[in-house]
Amino acid sequence: MFLDLDGTLSPLKEKPADVVLEKRLLELLQQLHQRLDGALAIISGRSIDDLSRLLSPLELPLAGQHGAERHDAVNGYSLTEPDYATLHEAREELNRFLEAHPELELEDKGASLALHYRNAPYKQTTIEKQLESLRERLGDALIMHGGKSVFELRTTSCNKGEAIHQFMQVTPFAQRTPVFLGDDLTDEDGFEAVNALGGYSIKVGQGETRARYRLDDTQAVEAWLKTCLEQWPVEPA
Template identity: 40%
Template sequence: MVPPTHLPAPPAIADDWALFLDVDGTLLEFAATPEGVQVPPGLVARLAGLQRHLGGALGLVSGRRLAQLDELFAPLRLPAAGLHGLERRHADNHVDPPTPPSLLRVLHRKAELVVERFPGALVEDKDSTVALHWRGNHEAEQPLRDLADAALPWLHDYRLQAGDGVVELRPAGTDKGDAIAALLDEPPFAGRRPVFVGDDLTDEHGFEVVIARGGLAVLVGDRTPTLASHRLGAPRDVLAWLDATADAPSHRSTA
C-alpha cells in the first residue's frame, strides 16, 4: 500500500463528477468542541458556485446532524448525509429521518457522569447516535471506551464506530459508504464519476464505494492505512482545490 504522503494530489474538478465532501477535518478545521468550528469566509459562496458548476451533483457526507450542517452553511441546503448516513436529504429536499431507541438516552446520561470527571471530554447527543469525545482530555479515552463497550450488548442492531478522538454508537448497516451509494443511484448524481474527500477513519467506507464505482478517494491529512487514491494535506488545501474550480471552471470531462 502506498504511504499517504506519497499519494498524488487530486486532479482539477471535472464537469462529470459527483462530488461528496466530509465536513469536520475536511472543509473545516477541527475545534475543541463541535460547536466551536469556524466556517471560512466565502466558503458558502464557493460551495454554491461549485454546486451550479456540477449541475447539482455536490453533497455533504458528515457525522453531524443535517440541522447542524444547515446552520453552518446557511442559507445553502445541499443534498447531504448526516449522522454517517442515518439522516439523508435527497436532491428534491426530502429527508429520511432516523428513530432513536430509548436505551440510547440511558447511555447518554451515564456518559455525562463520566465526562464530569474529565474536563474537556464531551458527550455529543445526535438523537439517533451518541458520540463520546476525548480529544479535549485523553485521560477520558479508556473510561468512555469501556462505557461504550458495556452499552453495546443492550443496543440491538447498534455498533461502535471509531474516529479521531471519538467513539460513536450508531445503528449497524448505515455508514458513509451506504449513504454515498444511495445518492449515486438518483439524480443528479447518477451516471457521474464519484469522488469523495474525507479525513477520518469513518470516511474509508465512502472511499471503498467510490473506488468500486471507478471514482476517486481523496484523503485529507496523512492517516494510515487508507484506501485513498489521492491526498490533500489539510482543510486549507481542500479550499484551495475548490477555489481553483470556482475561479476558473474547466468545463472538462473525465470520461
C-alpha cells in the same frame, strides 16, 4: 462530488460547536454546486440541523449522522429510525459517567451519540473501557466507531459509503463519476464506495487509508476545489 466537513472543509476545533465556515468557502461551495448542476453533497457525522446551520444560507444535498439522515432535492428529508430505547439507555449511562469526567462532552444528535474527548486525550483508554462494558450490557444493538478525539455510538448500520450509494441512485448524481474527500476513519466507507464505482477517493491528511489520492490539509482542499472550479470546462447551454 461528496465532501466531509470537519477536518476536510474546515480545520478541527477543540469544540465542534466552535467550527464556523468562512464566507469565501461558502461562496466557493455555492459556485461548485451550480457548476455541477446540483451534484455536490456534504456527508458528515453531524446532524442535518447542525449542517444546515453551518452552511446557511446555502442549501445543499446533505447526509447527516453518517447517513442515518439524508436530504436531497428529489426525496426531501429521510431518517433511518434508530433504536431509541437502546440510545436512551446509553445516554443515561454516559451522563452518569460524565459526572466523574467533566472534561468530556456528550453530543446527542438524535439518531446517534458522540462522546468527544478532545480536551482530555489521556482519557481515551478509560473511555474505551467504559464504552466496551456499555456495549456488553446493551448488546449488539449498539454500534461504536472511533474517530479523531471522538467515539460515535449508533444503533443503525448506516455509514458514509451507503449514503454515497443512495445519492448515486438519484438525480443529479446518477450516471456520474463520484468524488469523495474525507479525513477520518468513518470516511473509509465512503472511499471504498467511490472506488467501487470507479470514482476518485481523496484522503485529507496523514494516516493509512483506502483512498487513492491525498491532499495535505483543509487549505489544500480549498485550493484544489478552487482549481477544479477554474479548470472544469463550462458546458454549453
